[in-house]
Amino acid sequence: MKKYISKFHYLTQDSPYRSHAEQAQIACEAGANWIQYRCLTKKDSDLINEIQQVAAICDDWGTTLILTEHYHLLNQVDAQGVHLEDMQVDFTVIRNKIGEDKTLGASANSFEDIKRIVALNLVDYIGCGPFSITQTKPNAHPLLGVEGYENIIQKMNKSGIDIPVLAVGGIKITDVEEILETGVHGLAVSSAVNQTGNPAEALRAFYKKIY
Numbered sequence: 001m002k003k004y005i006s007k008f009h010y011l012t013q014d015s016p017y018r019s020h021a022e023q024a025q026i027a028c029e030a031g032a033n034w035i036q037y038r039c040l041t042k043k044d045s046d047l048i049n050e051i052q053q054v055a056a057i058c059d060d061w062g063t064t065l066i067l068t069e070h071y072h073l074l075n076q077v078d079a080q081g082v083h084l085e086d087m088q089v090d091f092t093v094i095r096n097k098i099g100e101d102k103t104l105g106a107s108a109n110s111f112e113d114i115k116r117i118v119a120l121n122l123v124d125y126i127g128c129g130p131f132s133i134t135q136t137k138p139n140a141h142p143l144l145g146v147e148g149y150e151n152i153i154q155k156m157n158k159s160g161i162d163i164p165v166l167a168v169g170g171i172k173i174t175d176v177e178e179i180l181e182t183g184v185h186g187l188a189v190s191s192a193v194n195q196t197g198n199p200a201e202a203l204r205a206f207y208k209k210i211y
Contacts, residue, residue: 007186009127011037012037014039047073069085081124087109124164126167149183166186189206
């Protein structure tokens with residue numbers, strides 16, 4: 001069963017200026033239809049409380065909420081799915097644990113990664129990157145740039161692989177048009193929204209470019 005996957009994924013991040021809930025509120029008010037809660041620094045008890053706050057905000061606005069990595073919490077919070085950054089994870093185990101109705105996203109760095117993941121027929125979309133230099137998470141993989149996505153999409157088309165691929169990693173508003181021209185489904189950003197003086201305005205600018 002194919003699930004709806006937004007063309008724009010907004011990710012929260014740890015910030016000394018705004019809590020994840022505050023980031024989610026700003027994003028929802030600015031029109032976000034898909035939020036990925038990304039916090040890898042807290043223990044489960046703190047995570048549950050914070051995710052519940054974010055989930056309540058998303059529910060008020062009809063926004064899809066995806067958790068980064070914390071699939072084990074899906075039975076305790078109201079989220080619509082999970083995105084796994086660990087490419088070595090056993091996707092069969094994860095899918096069996098979360099069920100068919102939840103959205104499952106995976107990370108990839110190359111066409112070979114995408115081909116391997118898609119062959120399992122368990123994942124709903126793939127975040128592929130990094131596009132450029134990113135400070136959001138450590139990444140030793142080669143930067144893809146526009147040419148990298150063009151090559152990946154061409155190989156996917158030739159191989160008959162059909163799954164939404166989102167460009168991720170160090171994307172700025174000025175990169176959007178070139179990235180979308182490669183044929184990717186959409187893109188995901190964090191710092192380009194969160195580390196600006198006006199995140200609501202930054203988020204709306206991305207939506208305007210993408211839609």
